[in-house]
Amino acid sequence: MTPAESTNDAVQLLTASSVRELATRLNVRPTKTLGQNFVIDPGTVRRIVRTAGVGSSDTVLEVGPGLGSLTLGLLETGAHVTAVEIDPVLAGALGETVTTHAPVAVDRLTVIAADAMELTELPTPPVRLVANLPYNVAVPVLLHLLAHLPSLREVLVMVQAEVADRIAAGPGSRTYGVPSAKAAWYASASRAGSIGRSVFWPAPNVDSALVRLVRRDPPLTTATRAEVFACIDAAFSQRRKTLRSALAGWAGSADLAEQALRSAGVDPTLRGERLDVTQFAAVAAARTAGEPKGRSAR
Known part of the structure; x- marks a missing residue:
C-alpha cells in the first residue's frame, strides 16, 4: 500500500x-x-x-x-x-x-x-x-x-x-x-x-x-531579466506596429531600435508576436551592448 x-x-x-x-x-x-x-x-x-x-x-x-x-x-x-x-x-x-x-x-x-x-x-x-x-x-x-x-x-x-x-x-x-x-x-x-x-x-x-x-533555464544572455522584460513590454505595447516602431521609445529612437534588432539577427519589420523569448533576450542584450558606459539599465 x-x-x-x-x-x-x-x-x-x-x-x-x-x-x-x-x-x-x-x-x-x-x-x-x-x-x-x-x-x-x-x-x-x-x-x-x-x-x-x-x-x-x-x-x-x-x-x-x-x-x-x-x-x-x-x-x-x-x-x-x-x-x-x-x-x-x-x-x-x-x-x-x-x-x-x-x-x-x-x-x-x-x-x-x-x-x-x-x-x-x-x-x-x-x-x-x-x-x-x-x-x-x-x-x-x-x-x-x-x-x-x-x-x-x-x-x-x-x-x-x-x-x-x-x-x-x-x-x-x-x-x-x-x-x-x-x-x-x-x-x-x-x-x-x-x-x-x-x-x-x-x-x-x-x-x-x-x-x-x-x-527550465532562462535564455543565455548578457541582459538582465528586467531588461528583457522591458523589451517584451515595449514590443507588445503597440502590437500592430513593426518592432522598429514599437521599440523606438524603449531603445531611444527608431534608428537605435533597428540597430539593436539587426545586431540580434531580427528583422526590424517583424511584429513582437513573431519573436520567442530567446530572441527578445538577444535584442535586449544588443541594445545594452550599444549603450554608452554609465547608461546601462542594469
Missing part, C-alpha cells in the same frame, strides 16, 4: 453541501474582488491533483486555498502543503477544516496568512505549485512566484481559460503576448485540460482551464 493510498480513507474531501455549510458558519460570502470561486466537486479536485502528479514526498505550495477543497485533495496524497491565503478569516479557519476532515494530515499543513505577491521566500522551499488562482491576479502572481521561488520545478494552476491560452501560446499565435513571453523565461508551458463552470460555487461567468509549467 502506498502512502497516498493509506491516507485516502482518513481524508474527507469537501462536497457542495459541506462547502456551503462551512461558508455559512464562517459568514463568508465569495467576493469578486478576491476572485473567490470555490471548487465543490471532489472528483474535480482529485483530477487536478492527479494531473499535477503530486506524490507523498512532495512539498507543495497552494495559493488561495479558500475553504480548503484543493488543500484536502493535496494532503490526501501524503504531500506536505504550504497554503498561502490573503483572506484572514479563511486562513484562520483552514487548520480547523483540515483537523475535521483530515486529522491524519494536520502535521503536514502550514498555513500562511499573506498576500502571495509579497512572498519572497518560504520556511520550506516548495517543489510544486498547485492552485486555483484568483482570475484577476493569476498572471502577476504566477510570474512573481516563479521569480522569487527558484525551488519550484513544476506548476499546475487553474485559471481563466483565456489566460491559460495566453500563458501557453507560442510565437505567431493569435494569443501570444506578454504573459506568454515572460512565462517562457522561466518554464515551458502547456494546456493541461479544461474545467467546467458547474464545479464552482458561485459558478463563474467564464470557462476555466489547467495550465502546466515545467521549470
Whole structure:
C-alpha cells in the first residue's frame, strides 16, 4: 500500500453541501474582488491533483486555498502543503477544516496568512505549485512566484481559460503576448485540460482551464531579466506596429531600435508576436551592448 493510498480513507474531501455549510458558519460570502470561486466537486479536485502528479514526498505550495477543497485533495496524497491565503478569516479557519476532515494530515499543513505577491521566500522551499488562482491576479502572481521561488520545478494552476491560452501560446499565435513571453523565461508551458463552470460555487461567468509549467533555464544572455522584460513590454505595447516602431521609445529612437534588432539577427519589420523569448533576450542584450558606459539599465 502506498502512502497516498493509506491516507485516502482518513481524508474527507469537501462536497457542495459541506462547502456551503462551512461558508455559512464562517459568514463568508465569495467576493469578486478576491476572485473567490470555490471548487465543490471532489472528483474535480482529485483530477487536478492527479494531473499535477503530486506524490507523498512532495512539498507543495497552494495559493488561495479558500475553504480548503484543493488543500484536502493535496494532503490526501501524503504531500506536505504550504497554503498561502490573503483572506484572514479563511486562513484562520483552514487548520480547523483540515483537523475535521483530515486529522491524519494536520502535521503536514502550514498555513500562511499573506498576500502571495509579497512572498519572497518560504520556511520550506516548495517543489510544486498547485492552485486555483484568483482570475484577476493569476498572471502577476504566477510570474512573481516563479521569480522569487527558484525551488519550484513544476506548476499546475487553474485559471481563466483565456489566460491559460495566453500563458501557453507560442510565437505567431493569435494569443501570444506578454504573459506568454515572460512565462517562457522561466518554464515551458502547456494546456493541461479544461474545467467546467458547474464545479464552482458561485459558478463563474467564464470557462476555466489547467495550465502546466515545467521549470527550465532562462535564455543565455548578457541582459538582465528586467531588461528583457522591458523589451517584451515595449514590443507588445503597440502590437500592430513593426518592432522598429514599437521599440523606438524603449531603445531611444527608431534608428537605435533597428540597430539593436539587426545586431540580434531580427528583422526590424517583424511584429513582437513573431519573436520567442530567446530572441527578445538577444535584442535586449544588443541594445545594452550599444549603450554608452554609465547608461546601462542594469
